[in-house]
Amino acid sequence: MMCSPVFIFVPANPGEHHFRDLRPRQRPFxxxxxxxxxxxxxxxxxxxxxxxxxxxxxxxxxxxxxGATYPTALTRAAVAFAAVITLAATAASVFATLLT
Structure with a gap:
């Protein structure tokens, strides 16, 4: 005994109807x-x-x-802090210019 052949028809886009049903329910991000x-x-x-x-x-x-005094060391630390902040601000402005 032999079984008859079974034909399976698959739609061109099998998941399209699922996504179409979900679109109205999606919330904006x-x-x-x-x-x-x-x-x-x-x-x-x-x-x-x-x-x-x-x-x-x-x-x-x-x-x-x-061997620097405390005021001199504090001044050097402040200059280093300002230099890092200035460098970061400059880099951020360059990246913002390039990305927009």
Missing amino acids: VYWESAVTVAVTLLAIALVIVVALLAAAGAGKLARMD
């Missing part, structure tokens, strides 16, 4: 995308501040190890 942008921006700012503080602490420590 505008608020989510803006929240992610704000979060990434705040994290980047925090990272830059931490790196600037570490650079300032290193510059102050090296100045003290070199």
